[in-house]
Amino acid sequence: MNQVARNAFVVNLLSALLFALPSSAAESQTDWERTLATAKKEGTVVVGVPASSELRTAISAKFKEKFGIPIELMSARGPENVTRIITEFNAGVRYFDILVAGGATPLSMVAAGAADDFQSYMILPEVKDPKNWWGGHIWEDNVGGKRQVYAFLCYTSETLWFNGSQVEPSEIRSFDDLLNPKWKGRIGFLDPRNPGSGQNTWSFLWKVKGEEYLQKLTQQDLLISQNLRQLADSLAKGKLAFTIGLSHYSYDPFIKAGLPVKPVPKIREGAHANNGSGVMTVVKNPPHPNAAKVFVNWLLSKEGQEIYGKAMTQGTRRMDVRTEWLKEFGIEGCRDVMTVEDYLRLETHLESSVLKIRNPAIALATKLLK
Numbered sequence: 001m002n003q004v005a006r007n008a009f010v011v012n013l014l015s016a017l018l019f020a021l022p023s024s025a026a027e028s029q030t031d032w033e034r035t036l037a038t039a040k041k042e043g044t045v046v047v048g049v050p051a052s053s054e055l056r057t058a059i060s061a062k063f064k065e066k067f068g069i070p071i072e073l074m075s076a077r078g079p080e081n082v083t084r085i086i087t088e089f090n091a092g093v094r095y096f097d098i099l100v101a102g103g104a105t106p107l108s109m110v111a112a113g114a115a116d117d118f119q120s121y122m123i124l125p126e127v128k129d130p131k132n133w134w135g136g137h138i139w140e141d142n143v144g145g146k147r148q149v150y151a152f153l154c155y156t157s158e159t160l161w162f163n164g165s166q167v168e169p170s171e172i173r174s175f176d177d178l179l180n181p182k183w184k185g186r187i188g189f190l191d192p193r194n195p196g197s198g199q200n201t202w203s204f205l206w207k208v209k210g211e212e213y214l215q216k217l218t219q220q221d222l223l224i225s226q227n228l229r230q231l232a233d234s235l236a237k238g239k240l241a242f243t244i245g246l247s248h249y250s251y252d253p254f255i256k257a258g259l260p261v262k263p264v265p266k267i268r269e270g271a272h273a274n275n276g277s278g279v280m281t282v283v284k285n286p287p288h289p290n291a292a293k294v295f296v297n298w299l300l301s302k303e304g305q306e307i308y309g310k311a312m313t314q315g316t317r318r319m320d321v322r323t324e325w326l327k328e329f330g331i332e333g334c335r336d337v338m339t340v341e342d343y344l345r346l347e348t349h350l351e352s353s354v355l356k357i358r359n360p361a362i363a364l365a366t367k368l369l370k
Contacts, residue, residue, distance in 0.1 A: 031123055032297070035123060035290045036294055039067070039288070039290035039291040040068060042288040045070075045072070045097050046071075046072045047059075047074065047097060047098045047100060047295060048082075048085065048098065048099040048100065049074065050075070050078065052075070052312060053075075054311045054312075055075075055311040058311045059308075059311075060073060067298070069294060077226070078099070078105035078196055079194050081099055082099060082105050082195070084096075086108065089112065090114075094283065095287065098286070098296065099281050101277060101279055102200075102247075102279055103197060103275065104140065104199070106149045106280075107354065109281055110146060115146075115281045116282040118148050118150050118281060118296075119147050121292060121293045121296040121297075122296065122297065123297050124301065126301060127296075127300045133317045133319065134317040134318075135343065138154075140279055140349065143351040148281055150281070150300075151279050151317075151349075151350075152316060153309075153316055154275060154334035154335070155276060155314055155315030155333050155334055156338075157197075157200070157271045157272050157274035158247065158264075159244060160263065160264045161244075161246060162242050162262060162264060164260035166241040167241050167242070169264075172264050174268040174269060175209055175268075175269055178242065179213075183220060183242065184221050185220070185221040186240055186241035187217075187222050187223065187244065188222070188235065189202075189222045189245055192362070192369070193362060193366055197245045197276075199245075199358065199362065200245070200349060201244055202362075202365055203357050203358045206357065206361035208269050208270075208272075209269065211364055214365075215368060224369055229250075231245075247277065247314070249277070249312050249313060262330070263330040272346050272347065273342070273346040275349050276314040278312075280296065305318045309321065313326065313331065315336075
């Protein structure tokens with residue numbers, strides 16, 4: 001065989017191989033189309049989501065319009081949804097497909113064996129590619145390596161709020177200012193003994209301020225409650241001067257009504273890196289597995305992250321979704337203000353931090369808040 005013939009043979013062989021093997025993109029598209037068709041036959045998808053009317057409205061309208069699949073959103077605090085999911089799971093009942101919550105809340109599903117392998121639900125290349133996410137793929141359950149709980153948000157927390165008619169901004173420059181006798185009986189705290197943003201903030205304070213500080217803070221006659229509405233309403237009406245542990249979405253109705261509730265813009269100790277309400281897991285053996293795949297990939301798509309972030313006023317880790325607009329609300333996306341190394345130093349919600357920081361912090365809360 002001469003050189004020309006040999007070259008022609010090699011070219012033809014390579015061409016044959018290229019056409020014989022479909023591209024990964026083509027495979028993903030075929031898998032997606034097959035999943036979507038089966039999902040429509042399943043008829044619905046059931047998702048537990050945070051208690052936000054704006055989020056419920058935004059997701060319900062867009063998801064059904066885009067895919068023709070009805071969606072049932074179970075809107076409640078994360079701990080309420082996860083308790084129901086685990087109780088039903090242990091009884092052999094499957095109603096929920098997916099939980100979207102915050103903090104370390106979904107880790108209890110992992111411990112109960114009620115969470116599925118999340119990676120198997122990621123189909124679209126734009127979702128699966130870690131380069132599309134600030135920090136790559138971040139798994140809440142980062143100790144056991146099961147990869148069942150995915151974190152898609154990261155922003156500097158705005159969980160310390162004040163009533164502008166009760167407090168001058170100059171009066172709150174540090175968490176130490178909350179110890180002023182003036183504020184005794186005027187501070188609300190989302191119960192840190194339960195999973196959620198209150199527990200996130202308590203753990204952060206345990207980490208940066210220490211146990212002695214928290215002991216002094218609890219002597220301020222805190223209003224401890226699991227009721228988001230009660231705390232937000234009390235601040236908006238001036239019954240409280242501060243709340244700790246509530247996120248922006250709890251105050252949206254009051255802000256729109258022109259009431260003087262505001263997040264503390266800057267505080268000396270800094271803000272902890274927060275996953276907000278941006279953690280997702282799939283229930284093990286969900287009743288609508290293909291519809292669950294469609295929802296997972298849509299929520300983690302560019303469109304899904306834009307809708308979720310706007311509705312919740314929280315910052316995504318997706319690199320192609322802008323987060324600079326959050327500054328208007330006193331919040332900053334992690335990627336706008338810190339490195340990934342900074343985030344890993346400041347966070348308190350990953351499983352590794354739960355074991356090292358959160359568990360002893362919760363033990364202290366249980367002791368002090370009897």
